Amino acid sequence: MNQALIQLLVSGALMGLVYALVAYGFQLTYATSKSINFGQGELVMLSAFFSLTLTNLGLPYYLMIPGGLLFGVVAGLFVERAGVRLALEQKSEGWILMTIILGLFGVSAAENIWGRDDRPFPTPIPTEPMQFFGISITPLEISVALGVFMIMVIIELFKRKTLLGKAFAAVSADRDAAELMGISATRTIMLSYGLSGLVAALAGILVSPITTVGPTMASALVLKAFSVAVVAGLESGFGVVIVGLFLGSLESLTSFYVGSGWREAPGLVLLILALAVRPTGIFGKAVIRKV
Amino acid sequence: MLKRLILIRGIEGLMVLLLAAIPLLVNNSFVLGLLTLLAIYGILLIGLDITVGYLGLVNLAQAAFLGLGAYAAGLTVTLFGFGMLSALVVSTLTGLVMGALIAFPSLRLDGPQFALATLSFSALSATVLNEWESLTLGAQGLQLHRPLLFGIDLDAKGFYWLCLCFLGIVWIAMRNLLSSQWGRAFEALRDSPIATDAMGIGTYRHKVTAFALGSGLGGLAGGLYAFNFEYLQPHVFVYELMVILLLGVVLGGRKSLWGSFVGAVLIVLLPNLLSNRILFQIFSSTGFLFALGAGGTALYQKKTRLFQAVAPMIAMGLLVVGSFTVQNTEDWRKAIFALMLFSVVVGLPEGLMGFTSRFLSRIFSIEPEPFASPSGLEEVLARKPVDGSPLLQVQELKCYFGGIKAVDGVSLTVASGTIHGLIGPNGSGKSTLVNLVSGLYVPTDGTILFHGKPLVQGSLFAVARQGICRTFQNLQLFSELTALDNVMVSMKGFYGTPLPLVLLGLAKRAEKRAEADSLALLELVGLSGEARTAAKDLPYGAQRFLEIARAVARRPTLIILDEPAAGLAHPDVVTLLGIIRRIHQQGITVIMIEHHMEVVSGLCDIVTVLDGGKVIAQGVPDEIRRNPLVIEAYLGKGSEPPALAAECRLAPMTVPA
Numbered sequence: 052m053n054q055a056l057i058q059l060l061v062s063g064a065l066m067g068l069v070y071a072l073v074a075y076g077f078q079l080t081y082a083t084s085k086s087i088n089f090g091q092g093e094l095v096m097l098s099a100f101f102s103l104t105l106t107n108l109g110l111p112y113y114l115m116i117p118g119g120l121l122f123g124v125v126a127g128l129f130v131e132r133a134g135v136r137l138a139l140e141q142k143s144e145g146w147i148l149m150t151i152i153l154g155l156f157g158v159s160a161a162e163n164i165w166g167r168d169d170r171p172f173p174t175p176i177p178t179e180p181m182q183f184f185g186i187s188i189t190p191l192e193i194s195v196a197l198g199v200f201m202i203m204v205i206i207e208l209f210k211r212k213t214l215l216g217k218a219f220a221a222v223s224a225d226r227d228a229a230e231l232m233g234i235s236a237t238r239t240i241m242l243s244y245g246l247s248g249l250v251a252a253l254a255g256i257l258v259s260p261i262t263t264v265g266p267t268m269a270s271a272l273v274l275k276a277f278s279v280a281v282v283a284g285l286e287s288g289f290g291v292v293i294v295g296l297f298l299g300s301l302e303s304l305t306s307f308y309v310g311s312g313w314r315e316a317p318g319l320v321l322l323i324l325a326l327a328v329r330p331t332g333i334f335g336k337a338v339i340r341k342v
Numbered sequence: 343m344l345k346r347l348i349l350i351r352g353i354e355g356l357m358v359l360l361l362a363a364i365p366l367l368v369n370n371s372f373v374l375g376l377l378t379l380l381a382i383y384g385i386l387l388i389g390l391d392i393t394v395g396y397l398g399l400v401n402l403a404q405a406a407f408l409g410l411g412a413y414a415a416g417l418t419v420t421l422f423g424f425g426m427l428s429a430l431v432v433s434t435l436t437g438l439v440m441g442a443l444i445a446f447p448s449l450r451l452d453g454p455q456f457a458l459a460t461l462s463f464s465a466l467s468a469t470v471l472n473e474w475e476s477l478t479l480g481a482q483g484l485q486l487h488r489p490l491l492f493g494i495d496l497d498a499k500g501f502y503w504l505c506l507c508f509l510g511i512v513w514i515a516m517r518n519l520l521s522s523q524w525g526r527a528f529e530a531l532r533d534s535p536i537a538t539d540a541m542g543i544g545t546y547r548h549k550v551t552a553f554a555l556g557s558g559l560g561g562l563a564g565g566l567y568a569f570n571f572e573y574l575q576p577h578v579f580v581y582e583l584m585v586i587l588l589l590g591v592v593l594g595g596r597k598s599l600w601g602s603f604v605g606a607v608l609i610v611l612l613p614n615l616l617s618n619r620i621l622f623q624i625f626s627s628t629g630f631l632f633a634l635g636a637g638g639t640a641l642y643q644k645k646t647r648l649f650q651a652v653a654p655m656i657a658m659g660l661l662v663v664g665s666f667t668v669q670n671t672e673d674w675r676k677a678i679f680a681l682m683l684f685s686v687v688v689g690l691p692e693g694l695m696g697f698t699s700r701f702l703s704r705i706f707s708i709e710p711e712p713f714a715s716p717s718g719l720e721e722v723l724a725r726k727p728v729d730g731s732p733l734l735q736v737q738e739l740k741c742y743f744g745g746i747k748a749v750d751g752v753s754l755t756v757a758s759g760t761i762h763g764l765i766g767p768n769g770s771g772k773s774t775l776v777n778l779v780s781g782l783y784v785p786t787d788g789t790i791l792f793h794g795k796p797l798v799q800g801s802l803f804a805v806a807r808q809g810i811c812r813t814f815q816n817l818q819l820f821s822e823l824t825a826l827d828n829v830m831v832s833m834k835g836f837y838g839t840p841l842p843l844v845l846l847g848l849a850k851r852a853e854k855r856a857e858a859d860s861l862a863l864l865e866l867v868g869l870s871g872e873a874r875t876a877a878k879d880l881p882y883g884a885q886r887f888l889e890i891a892r893a894v895a896r897r898p899t900l901i902i903l904d905e906p907a908a909g910l911a912h913p914d915v916v917t918l919l920g921i922i923r924r925i926h927q928q929g930i931t932v933i934m935i936e937h938h939m940e941v942v943s944g945l946c947d948i949v950t951v952l953d954g955g956k957v958i959a960q961g962v963p964d965e966i967r968r969n970p971l972v973i974e975a976y977l978g979k980g981s982e983p984p985a986l987a988a989e990c991r992l993a994p995m996t997v998p999a
Contacts, residue, residue, distance in 0.1 A: 086454070087454060089457070133653065133684075136649070137647070137649055137650065137688065140647075144398075144400070144452075144453035144454070145687060145691075147400045147454055147457050148400055148588065148592070148683075148687055149684070149687060149688075151400075151585065151588075152585075152680045152683045152684050152687065153680070153684075155582075155585055155677075155679065155680040155683075156676070156677050156680035156681065156684075158676055159674055159675070159676035159677030159678075159680065160677060162673070162676075163673055163674060163677075270581070274461070274462070274465055277458050277461070278462070281455070281458060310473065312469065312472060312473040313469065313473055315465060315466075316466060316469055319462040319463075319465055319466040319469070320466065322458065322459070322462045323444075323447055323459055323462050323463065323466075324447075326447055326448065326451055326455055326458070326459050327446070327447025327448075328447075330450055330451055330455055
């Protein structure tokens with residue numbers, strides 16, 4: 052009994068790390084422009100499909116990954132150019148609708164190019180479970196966890212240690228002032244969208260062998276990523292990991308004890324509650340209103 | 343005036359007659375089905391337009407309200423045997439209540455967070471409809487029969503007329519609402535929530551009301567939807583429908599009943615358009631040519647950015663290419679919606695109706711409705727008796743932000759009928775003090791008495807309603823509203839009519855009063871010629887004056903002016919002095935943060951000087967200028983008094999804090 056419970060928690064938490072990674076993609080763009088890509092889930096899905104095509108073309112796993120990531124970067128840059136830049140220049144919130152539209156286009160394109168069915172995603176990483184203290188974990192799941200942590204550490208180091216990364220913080224703090232200091236806000240925002248696309252692509256490549264690839268694979272994923280991002284706050288990279296782990300296990304419990312149809316519910320309820328009680332998130336800082 | 347009435351009401355009447363007559367002329371059940379759906383979607387989109395158009399929020403929950411309303415109606419009929427009208431009441435109430443419930447937690451949220459909250463609500467309600475199988479039968483679907491209306495079993499034609507009646511009622515009620523103070527308040531809320539509270543209009547009640555009403559209409563549409571199809575499945579009311587609804591509102595034109603109607607026509611016709619290849623080719627080519635023409639002209643006249651002109655051309659071009667090459671357009675449905683929506687959002691943000699109505703009003707040269715004649719200023723601002731007694735008493739007020747002591751134990755008394763200056767170097771705590779009094783911040787410690795009684799703390803709205811009104815250093819106008827509307831909306835507390843009466847169109851008298859009074863106030867600040875100009879298009883000085891007029895419209899006992907002269911050119915400063923004197927004459931007590939010494943000396947009876955969050959001096963302006971502590975605070979140790987006086991005349995302190 053206890054063993055089964057722990058097993059549920061651990062597998063759920065591992066899945067939660069993927070939500071955290073997608074949520075981290077929201078944070079990257081929010082950091083520079085206070086905007087997020089509502090079509091991030093579609094980016095995950097499209098990158099996964101693209102990577103699948105690369106694999107089917109005979110590319111080995113270690114060459115497929117950079118290819119898929121590159122696709123993610125390009126797609127992220129496209130979203131910024133086509134969906135976000137104009138709205139930001141007009142200081143409007145039009146990017147919400149625009150990124151939703153681009154996402155919808157992405158779904159439709161995927162349906163017609165790759166078909167509506169879910170397809171398996173081959174991986175060289177073994178999937179036979181290993182036993183740790185009676186809990187079974189597959190090497191594949193471990194690879195997901197490792198991948199998530201690695202990319203987040205690298206990007207956080209980039210943001211904190213390099214000059215270019217610090218430009219993120221500068222543009223976030225005051226776009227106009229940053230421009231006056233010679234930082235191109237547009238380019239910084241482009242960079243953040245490119246990185247965000249990269250993170251989405253990695254999430255797609257990591258999660259696909261577990262969930263299979265299909266045009267709707269991301270619709271549930273992105274809702275949970277939204278929950279994680281909002282509950283944790285859109286500023287804390289550390290926060291999304293914690294909340295991601297928590298939500299993943301909670302969901303796994305709900306799915307087991309209440310019914311698999313209800314697995315989305317806790318995330319959605321948490322999101323609405325978080326917005327009601329603490330719109331800046333658990334790890335976010337409250338902002339002083341200035342007039 | 344008459345021409346305007348005949349044209350606008352005439353077209354509406356003609357349209358209703360035409361819609362009602364079609365089933366008599368054409369005996370075709372397919373057409374009848376489309377018309378019924380048109381009426382239902384019309385109601386749904388009018389509801390959605392309240393949040394998307396007037397509140398300016400991306401609302402992703404309207405499809406969910408349609409679904410909840412539909413299931414509410416369906417279940418009350420199948421489980422409890424409700425009649426049609428009572429079932430529709432239940433479905434509308436379901437929308438209203440759920441809408442209010444979701445609006446409450448979303449109150450403090452803006453753009454993306456609000457969109458996320460509604461998105462989650464949508465997904466959650468889809469989950470519930472799907473999984474609560476004992477009630478909704480889940481994916482299997484809910485079968486129902488259209489109930490009787492007052493004992494009459496309506497046929498398809500009769501039901502269509504019923505839907506049309508509902509659309510008509512909703513249309514009239516919403517026109518009454520949206521052209522009233524309520525509609526203005528919704529738009530004010532969109533432009534500046536802070537000012538909406540500071541003018542005592544109230545963000546809280548308006549956001550909840552607007553969202554609940556819109557959702558209620560969604561629920562009503564849902565009820566009609568259930569009785570139209572007599573079969574419900576949860577997967578209908580999902581994300582894709584939501585995007586289509588947004589397409590309808592945006593393409594039709596926001597903030598317009600006609601826009602919602604045009605959007606509904608489009609949504610109803612779209613599936614048929616897509617299934618007919620030739621029609622779709624014509625449609626997409628027309629769209630492409632339109633994008634090419636409009637974008638090209640705008641680009642040639644340099645009225646637009648390159649992206650705004652070219653992106654729609656590319657999107658519509660893709661649509662044309664698709665219409666000639668794709669085997670089955672139905673498969674690409676989502677992409678087609680996306681391309682259309684993209685082109686409209688980028689290239690025609692005002693929507694088809696926004697575009698057309700501008701065009702039409704130019705052709706028919708429809709003049710705007712003339713104004714009521716302005717009230718006398720004495721009527722609007724009855725002279726308040728002043729007696730020099732303490733009006734506002736601040737005692738040991740403290741406000742800390744972490745380790746920063748922005749206001750650190752300030753005590754001061756503002757006497758009734760005075761103009762009280764508040765000066766001090768940048769960062770001395772003036773703005774924080776004003777923000778504490780006006781309710782934007784909650785003090786860490788200390789008390790504020792108004793009329794000798796404790797003042798509500800931490801609520802801009804409640805403070806405004808008690809008679810303290812303020813302007814803002816960084817302008818907080820309702821920028822999309824006209825100058826007149828900016829002032830009028832601020833009178834909502836006075837000429838506010840209860841919502842049901844407004845919906846019935848019984849608020850016209852109060853409207854005219856508010857308009858007449860507002861015109862008088864615009865005259866006071868010298869802007870009566872700019873009544874119809876949008877606030878954002880006024881010159882900077884005029885915007886400052888408009889903020890004062892708007893604050894005075896609330897008829898405050900005490901008005902707080904936060905750097906009214908900041909950035910004003912000299913002639914405007916002179917006008918400003920006149921305006922403030924005039925307001926003061928009517929018995930309104932004034933607190934003024936100001937850096938211009940000429941304004942302070944010219945107006946203030948008494949001046950309080952702050953430095954480092956503490957009061958360092960208080961007295962008449964002449965004393966203050968010579969006070970060594972004040973000079974030290976501004977210029978550092980060792981400065982000579984005359985130097986300060988001279989410097990002040992040269993206005994070294996005009997830099998806004």
